[in-house]
Amino acid sequence: MSSTMSTYSKAKAPGIRQTMSDLHTWTGLLAGWILYAMFLTGTVSYFKDEISQWMRPAVPAQAQVANPAELAPRLVETMSRLAPTSPQWSIGFPDERSPTANAFWRGGKRFESATFDPVTAQPIEVRDTTGGDFFYRFHFQLHYMPVLWGRWIASICAMFMLVAIVSGVITHKKIFVDFFTFRWGKGQRSWLDAHNALSVFGLPFHLMITYTGLVTLMLMLMPWGGDAAFKDRGARQALQNELSAFVPAGKPSGDKAPIAPVADMIRQAQERWGQHGVGRITINNPGDTASRVMVVRADNQRVSVSPQYLLFNGTSGQLLDTKDSVGSAAETRGVMYALHLGRFGDLPLRWLYFLVSLAGTAMVGSGLVMWTVKRRAKLPNPDKPYFGFRLVERLNIASVAGLSVAMVAFFYGNRLLSETLADRKDWEIHVFFMVWGATLLYAMVRPAKRGWIELLWLAAGLLLALPVLNAMTTDRGLWNSLAAGDWVFAGFDLAMIAFAALHAWLAIRTTRHRPKVKPVRKTAAVTDGTAPAPRRLGGVAGGAAAAVAASGAPSGASGSSLSGGTAVSPRSGMPGVEGAR
């Protein structure tokens, strides 16, 4: 950046918009690749439960959601058999998005878990898979590293995102005048219009999701307030009680006593919250006279994840405590957390979350590509771009087109890996990362434009073939699921076909893209004396056409569209990256 700074100091000091534009460009670029992955995997996580269902095809679609009051006694019986000595069970009931009951419990040093049939309450053997939870966890804690590291990296990227959003709004001076503006076929201008549209229309969501994302990890990011205010064990437990419905198991008395009927407890809760308002029950010291049963409210019907529960004596069945509300600060956090997760939404709302979040993904992708589009026009020698430029263009290919390929590969792994493979669920994840790494290698060895086109076609082909593979490996192919009215499976297959079409369209647009051969620039003419080869010229600008549903014909920006009027001023264009000159 030093060269840029010195240019500034010679001229007058840069205005606020220029400074913000620089800030926007560089925060966006540095965090962009991880942000794109976080955004896309986070986006599909709005259908996490549905993806998990698709990845466990042996679990049949549920006709009717079981009543927790009827199911609970059977589950307690099963658990008494499975984990009689455990100090704590937590049992989750099926809901309309997830057809099985589940439980985790403290067994010895670690937690164990099981999945149960929603009618018989017997454990069922399901395909060993992380399901949609993989994308969900990856989007805030990445993988192959300690969970805390991943969360810190994700948080830093989210903070960069917040900076990029605010500086982007300041930079975009004609936010209202240009509200509906899109200029087709204007190269960099079109990219900017598309990037603006994707950002501005979803702005409430983008701001909300970035800020609330940081709020979900606030105790990790800023623990000092809590540390200073809550010093002893009791105070910390009180804090914990405001944040989650978790009461640690107290000391057992050692005397055995049968568990009081849980069905009655659940019915009391249902009177307050409705039949499907109960999310889980937690039983501390089951089978002991000091037993406690906590009936916890589900968070799928309210815009808050703050804990609400009823606490019962586990042997007498007497209601001991009712947790209805938390303090206002805790509730603020609860609401923000819920806004981020979007679990309270019905189907239309979940689709809105998904689509606007997808626009956010395209916003990040178009921003990344725009960095190269803008600089390509100014390359001293387009045949030999400097190192920083090549690095960015290759990373763009792998992080945008490559991620699509890797995510589909994850689903292929789910269907093709042997059911008896040891650590099967880990191998599904290894497949994802191996394929992603392979796309990066591929992007490095191919010419940029070819790299974009070929990986996009690969993604389109794999996406289109996935429903076929599903029909071959399960009896829940598209025709069957449509006929059965199984909208989770049918919806998944149809979504894959739609995404295949999107990738094919992007690939076709990139292929068709023929930039105008622009007049040879002086610097280029001096250094090599030949006109830049059009094919090479089209490389990145052409690939650029891919990431977003927007760009028109010539991206090889004509001189005029580069100057003045653009929100991101060309002055920020001379990067101080290595080898720039």
Next chain:
Amino acid sequence: MNQLWVLIFCLLGFACLALGMERPQEDLFGRHLSRRSITWLRIAGWVLLALSLGVTLDQERWAVGLVAWFGYLSAGAGIVFVALVAWNRLRQPDAKAARR
């Protein structure tokens, strides 16, 4: 049903606001509308958006509705935007690109 009305009001609202702006007017009519029509279009646009908010809040689960409202706002503006782009492309794809 409620949600459908919210979407319709958002769509119409943004359509009016778009028509009240110069660039879409040039694209659609080839000329600028009168000052008077622009004022009315803008008033209509904002009133329709306010109506969509009203419909949203007039229900029991208004908290969820409010979240959805922001989604419908984004969707409404996005659909109007895509419609304008599509209209321009379909009508005179090349002349348009050449003129600007």
